[in-house]
Every structure is written in structure tokens, then in C-alpha cells.
Amino acid sequence: MRTGSEPSTARSPLRMRLWLSLWGVAWATFGLVAFWVAGRPGWAAACGVLLLLVAVDLLVVIRRIRQGPRYQPGRDVPPYDPPQDRPGPPGRR
Numbered sequence: 001m002r003t004g005s006e007p008s009t010a011r012s013p014l015r016m017r018l019w020l021s022l023w024g025v026a027w028a029t030f031g032l033v034a035f036w037v038a039g040r041p042g043w044a045a046a047c048g049v050l051l052l053l054v055a056v057d058l059l060v061v062i063r064r065i066r067q068g069p070r071y072q073p074g075r076d077v078p079p080y081d082p083p084q085d086r087p088g089p090p091g092r093r
Contacts, residue, residue: 017061024054 031047 014061014065018058018065021054021058021061025051025058028054 028047028051032044032051035041035044035047
């Protein structure tokens, strides 16, 4: 059942993000080394910045995976908003 608050309560597929981040680390590292060896410092710097961003994302994903599916930030913050009992749009059933 949709609650209307999906953007704020959506959960990302962390395993997929983990593998995409690992793939990004591999390609950014390859690009950094290849452009450095080829004598293209601008492109190597761009790959280095990309490598830094992907590595930070990888650390965030690993941290969230270790927190588990039921992590709650505090006692006063519930994991999800309770569904609102409100009528749907008119004309639809």
C-alpha cells in the first residue's frame, strides 16, 4: 500500500550500490593509473576525484549495511511514518 511518503521512506538496494561502487573504484583506479602513465595529468586528476567520490560512497554503503535493516537514529524517531487513513483520489477505486 502506498502511503504518499515514499521519497522520504524509500530504502535503497545497498547490495547493488556496493557492487556498483566496487566497479567504480576499479575503473577509476584503472583510469587514474592509465592516464598518469600516458602523461595526461588533467584526466588523471579527474579520475582521482572520481575515485575519491566512489570510495566515500563505498564507505557509506558499508556503514549502512553494518547498521542493519532496523537501524533507528533515536528513540523519538520512528523508522517509518505510519500509514495515513485518508481516502484516495476521487473517481479511483
